[in-house]
Amino acid sequence: MSEKSSCNFPPWRLAHVTSKLEAGKVKAGMNEMSIAVNAAGMGVTQTPLAAHGKTIPAERLGPLAPTDPGIGIEAIRRRYEEDGYVWLSGLLPRAEVIDFRRWVFTHLAETGLLALGHDFALGIAAAEGFDWNLANRRLMSIVRSAAYEGFCAQPRLVRFMDAFVQGISYLHKRKLMRYVQPGTAVATPAHYDLVYLRGGTSRLVTAWIPIGDIPAEMGGVVYLESSHALGRRMEAEFQANSGTLSPEERISAYNNHMAEGGWISKDLPDMAERFDARWLAADYEAGDVVLHSPYMIHAATNNEDRAGRLRLSTDIRYQNVDDEIDARWSNHWSLGDML
Numbered sequence: 001m002s003e004k005s006s007c008n009f010p011p012w013r014l015a016h017v018t019s020k021l022e023a024g025k026v027k028a029g030m031n032e033m034s035i036a037v038n039a040a041g042m043g044v045t046q047t048p049l050a051a052h053g054k055t056i057p058a059e060r061l062g063p064l065a066p067t068d069p070g071i072g073i074e075a076i077r078r079r080y081e082e083d084g085y086v087w088l089s090g091l092l093p094r095a096e097v098i099d100f101r102r103w104v105f106t107h108l109a110e111t112g113l114l115a116l117g118h119d120f121a122l123g124i125a126a127a128e129g130f131d132w133n134l135a136n137r138r139l140m141s142i143v144r145s146a147a148y149e150g151f152c153a154q155p156r157l158v159r160f161m162d163a164f165v166q167g168i169s170y171l172h173k174r175k176l177m178r179y180v181q182p183g184t185a186v187a188t189p190a191h192y193d194l195v196y197l198r199g200g201t202s203r204l205v206t207a208w209i210p211i212g213d214i215p216a217e218m219g220g221v222v223y224l225e226s227s228h229a230l231g232r233r234m235e236a237e238f239q240a241n242s243g244t245l246s247p248e249e250r251i252s253a254y255n256n257h258m259a260e261g262g263w264i265s266k267d268l269p270d271m272a273e274r275f276d277a278r279w280l281a282a283d284y285e286a287g288d289v290v291l292h293s294p295y296m297i298h299a300a301t302n303n304e305d306r307a308g309r310l311r312l313s314t315d316i317r318y319q320n321v322d323d324e325i326d327a328r329w330s331n332h333w334s335l336g337d338m339l
């Protein structure tokens, strides 16, 4: 990540995105770079999505189904149970999410990560290298900041999560924020979240929140269709075979029964073939929130944004406060904390 960005984007493209933002009109879905799903929700991405050197073939890609938060909490919960995820479009105020994006990038700018001369809300990546160590330190400060706490604890989200978990929602203190440079091969491999949170209840729910628009070609989260059942089977298999592990190892993602890092695979096309499923992709917009089950298999693809924007998102985990809490997640995220 400390290497030079290999992404060269045409200046007209930058000017175009800048003027849309200034005009207050940036709205992915209306953006011509944002082409993952057609109006009928039946399309697939035109830009091939790739990760770890492998391109997902068109027949193994499908659209994530959006959900209108207005359908009501019971219907939302039903969709989540059925699909393993629910993509709530426009749950949060878009302008506030974009403001927060600007705040984050303002605090990362001194690392050389951002191109200067643009509104930081655009998040245009610098063409030159940046100070990776400093950026990591800044990121660790940002996830400890009052501003980020406030973003994650905004009343709209808290009230929604209380209703979703049917009680008082508990937000795990360990909260992750990720930025991904365009034109780099950084992408989260396929996994399900329970692997990292085996020390408490399995009634967990992850909220993946794009901080800014993340059209599919910008490498947002992709979900393996209907894989929450598969994740459950994989977890049952792991538990059945974990008798020889110590109690610490049994809840760790880094024991010798697991692949490196707790990942299932980095080969997304192969997984889709093996399980005869599609990877579901979406054009996410600032204001969206995706909730996914701890058994739902997901990954990310490369950020191929032609406008050279950084992908920025956070992923945070909730549960009902009365359920058992995995104490290992009671500290802020630290790089290398092995969770």
Ligand SMILES: O=C(O)CCC(=O)C(=O)O
Residues within 6 Å of the ligand: 178, 187, 188, 193, 206, 207, 208, 221, 298, 299, 300, 313, 315, 316
């Ligand atoms: O944002 C990403 O790249 C991965 C997010 C993730 O793994 C999660 O939300 O659980």
